[in-house]
Amino acid sequence: MKTIRSISAVVATSLMLIPMVSLAGSQPNPEQDLKAFRQYFEQRFPNTPFKDFSNGSFAKGIGSPGAISQWQSMEEFPPYDFAVAKGKKLFNTPFPNGKTYASCFPHGGIGIAQNYPYVNNKTGQVVTIETAINACREKNGLKPLPWLKGDLADISAYMFSTSDGKAVNVKTPSTPAELKAYETGKKIFYTRRGKLDMSCAGCHTYHSGQRLRAQTISPTLGLVVSFPAYRAKWGALGTIDRRFIGCNKNTQAKPFKPQSTEYRDLQYFLTYMSNGLPINAPQWRP
Amino acid sequence: MRNPVRLATGLLATSLLASNLALTMPSTANAASPSAKDIQEGKALAFSRKEGNCLACHMIPGGQQAGDIGPPLIAMKARFPDRQKLFNIIWDSHKYFPGPANIMPPFGRNHILTKHQINLIIDFLYTH
Numbered sequence: 376m377k378t379i380r381s382i383s384a385v386v387a388t389s390l391m392l393i394p395m396v397s398l399a400g401s402q403p404n405p406e407q408d409l410k411a412f413r414q415y416f417e418q419r420f421p422n423t424p425f426k427d428f429s430n431g432s433f434a435k436g437i438g439s440p441g442a443i444s445q446w447q448s449m450e451e452f453p454p455y456d457f458a459v460a461k462g463k464k465l466f467n468t469p470f471p472n473g474k475t476y477a478s479c480f481p482h483g484g485i486g487i488a489q490n491y492p493y494v495n496n497k498t499g500q501v502v503t504i505e506t507a508i509n510a511c512r513e514k515n516g517l518k519p520l521p522w523l524k525g526d527l528a529d530i531s532a533y534m535f536s537t538s539d540g541k542a543v544n545v546k547t548p549s550t551p552a553e554l555k556a557y558e559t560g561k562k563i564f565y566t567r568r569g570k571l572d573m574s575c576a577g578c579h580t581y582h583s584g585q586r587l588r589a590q591t592i593s594p595t596l597g598l599v600v601s602f603p604a605y606r607a608k609w610g611a612l613g614t615i616d617r618r619f620i621g622c623n624k625n626t627q628a629k630p631f632k633p634q635s636t637e638y639r640d641l642q643y644f645l646t647y648m649s650n651g652l653p654i655n656a657p658q659w660r661p
Numbered sequence: 662m663r664n665p666v667r668l669a670t671g672l673l674a675t676s677l678l679a680s681n682l683a684l685t686m687p688s689t690a691n692a693a694s695p696s697a698k699d700i701q702e703g704k705a706l707a708f709s710r711k712e713g714n715c716l717a718c719h720m721i722p723g724g725q726q727a728g729d730i731g732p733p734l735i736a737m738k739a740r741f742p743d744r745q746k747l748f749n750i751i752w753d754s755h756k757y758f759p760g761p762a763n764i765m766p767p768f769g770r771n772h773i774l775t776k777h778q779i780n781l782i783i784d785f786l787y788t789h
């Protein structure tokens with residue numbers, strides 16, 4: 376009986392810490408949200424250095440030592456090296472018109488992934504690396520690539536790899552279009568959906584670091600900076616949409632379409648919340 | 662900050678529950694004396710990844726690879742002498758624990774488990 380009391384006490388204490396980004400707030404204030412958000416995770420994981428949050432559930436002080444050492448040994452001879460090399464080759468292969476992907480990006484697409492996603496204030500749409508790659512293809516008369524895996528994931532992973540270690544640098548949302556995308560992404564993150572009635576935040580914020588069956592749930596801080604990721608389960612690289620769809624399906628919520636407004640807004644919100652963390656993509660995942 | 666809210670919602674939930682009682686009454690057959698088969702079926706439901714999957718979040722004696730998101734489901738008879746209350750928590754835990762951190766699925770309300778299945782799980786939980 377005593378142990379049970381003290382367990383509920385621990386649960387209660389961790390609830391008290393919730394400084395969260397409140398949904399009810401009248402005036403959107405991303406900068407203030409970001410501060411509260413970081414503070415929450417720093418308090419929740421006092422033994423995790425800030426930069427380690429890029430490693431998801433394999434960060435020091437979050438995953439079990441056994442899981443972390445397995446992950447480290449996978450990262451030593453990463454099974455995704457081949458896919459990244461393939462992505463580089465595709466990236467550098469000229470289109471039939473002689474142009475390359477480099478022509479569509481600032482700095483030729485090298486070392487810029489940390490600045491994505493951003494909002495195009497003319498269209499009001501969130502631009503991710505993946506949408507930019509496919510827009511580039513269409514601009515040059517080619518068909519867009521499928522969103523979830525294959526060539527697109529490989530090219531995107533290569534582009535992220537050229538930003539390895541650079542700090543995520545999403546501009547603070549301030550224009551009406553940016554604030555709208557931010558608020559929509561945030562709302563999706565905190566809203567319960569589906570038959571199991573769960574929100575992303577339910578697991579990745581309030582129960583991060585705890586175990587769902589044998590899996591340690593990664594914190595929202597750093598949730599997106601390892602993507603595209605290589606999952607043993609997939610045997611290949613997958614984009615962030617592929618993972619979003621997986622979590623939606625696991626909780627019996629109808630997934631959104633890949634690179635839909637909803638998923639791009641969600642990705643925008645989550646990436647802004649990871650500002651300052653070093654890009655570390657791709658990474659190995661079980 | 663949180664407690665008054667929780668209390669108020671608790672009261673609200675209780676009055677809502679009272680009006681729903683007829684709907685969610687546990688069947689007395691199970692309550693009286695479950696057979697070994699009932700208990701076995703309840704255990705299978707609680708441990709199965711496809712059905713109850715209580716182990717995803719709760720430690721339960723005899724279960725492998727349990728999560729640690731909810732409190733351990735131990736000493737259930739001592740802690741939940743009121744079978745109706747335990748039934749109601751499994752039916753829709755959000756009425757008891759309304760905070761955003763409660764990710765326990767509303768098994769009855771959302772038709773994840775039937776009334777009969779919830780009762781079998783309770784028969785099993787009451788064995789330890």
